[in-house]
Amino acid sequence: MSQTPAFWAVIPAAGVGRRMGSAIPKQYLDLAGQTVIEHTLARFIADERISGVVVALDPADGYWNDTAFATHPRVLRVDGGAERCHSVLNALTVLANRAHEQDWVLVHDAARPCLQAADLDRLIETLRDDAVGGLLGIPVRDTMKRNDGMGRIAETVERSSLWHAYTPQMFRLGLLRQALDAAVAAGALVTDDASAMERLGYAPRLIEGHADNLKITRAEDLPLARFYLQQQGRI
Template sequence: MTSRLFALIPCAGTGSRSGAALPKQYRTIAGRDMLHFSLAAFDACSEFAQTLVVIAPDDRHFDAGRFAGLRYAVRRCGGASRQASVFNGLNALAEFDARDDDWVLVHDAARPGITPEMIRSLIGAVKDDPVGGIMALPVADTLKRIATDGTTRIARTEQRNGLWQAQTPQMFRIGLLREAILRAQTEGHDLTDEASAIEWIGHAPHLVQGSLRNFKVTYPEDFELADAILSAGASLQVE
């Protein structure tokens, strides 16, 4: 049987670094909730069997009316961490007949610059890969490591050769990713993305060139940049 595609968008975070009381996924950018742009990009890819949004059980901000016309489902199974939300979401996909050998693309709701073209480029590059892969960008800036004495003085310069900045979506088989997260949790490993879980159990995910447009909205000043990019329309390409 042919493997199917599922999308999983963990959306249970509070966005504390954004400097706002409202979770950042519901902040308005270019006239829409930030979450809308990720949902719209996956909705435009008809090859997906289901897109699942994972929100916190006590989320009072989610309003389905703001995402009318888009194909997705919601489950209030978010956890205290990203890895818990993703793990719970993987289990919830079973409600939609997802199998262990089906693919899941996990995407940050805080990356509203994602486009259907980026999603399909990842699928095209990874669909025949034995492990899976992620979108990422080669590091262009010089990297500085600060001292460990509590100051902000430079301790040393890190070599950037061979370093890539991870983005999302990150695409893996559902069963493999569930196994990896469960093992990492059991062994006390704190995950920051899905690829690190896959690496933890000895696999080497594939890297697929991403885009600066697909940056993660994290700090207060990021909202203005995202608004400018998205307000300019899908034709704007940031390279």
């Protein structure tokens, strides 16, 4: 009898968040009395389907040990890399020592603290038997323009088939590791895991989530994230 695949989460958190203009990495900024990454991790720790969480951090990170989950038994710290894809690959390499190739891995941005439990549930239940895997996202609602490189519009892009790619992005451990290995070897610094899968010819499934699953990138995102957490009853 084949083993039922387990579910694992990977949180790449080795970045410094330069666009925030903050003295500390954005994942450690205060958000309603907790750090951003603590809110993010809490969602996965609360889900009993998640066997464990691997957090990829800068080797010189001096903030992690002060967080609520630094010594949690289901959380494992690993060294991150220069880019997101390197951090995820490092996490998968370590995870491969305790997980199976057919296990599912949910890669989620550390700076997305407002993931709804309903969206996480929809992702897992929709994809658990999928041949490829997929990701949360939302269809583009705004009119999209392409920049000509000089600050003027080159064209208006048809938006009907465009989506914003969110996280978590959920793929099999073995296949995602293979895809990221191939991307890194080719010098393709993919900015999300679906892109690595696409390079191998796979078509990940798009699953519509909620727009409040925002990625904190700029200072004005913090009060918005606080509002979303309040609306969700999490603070």
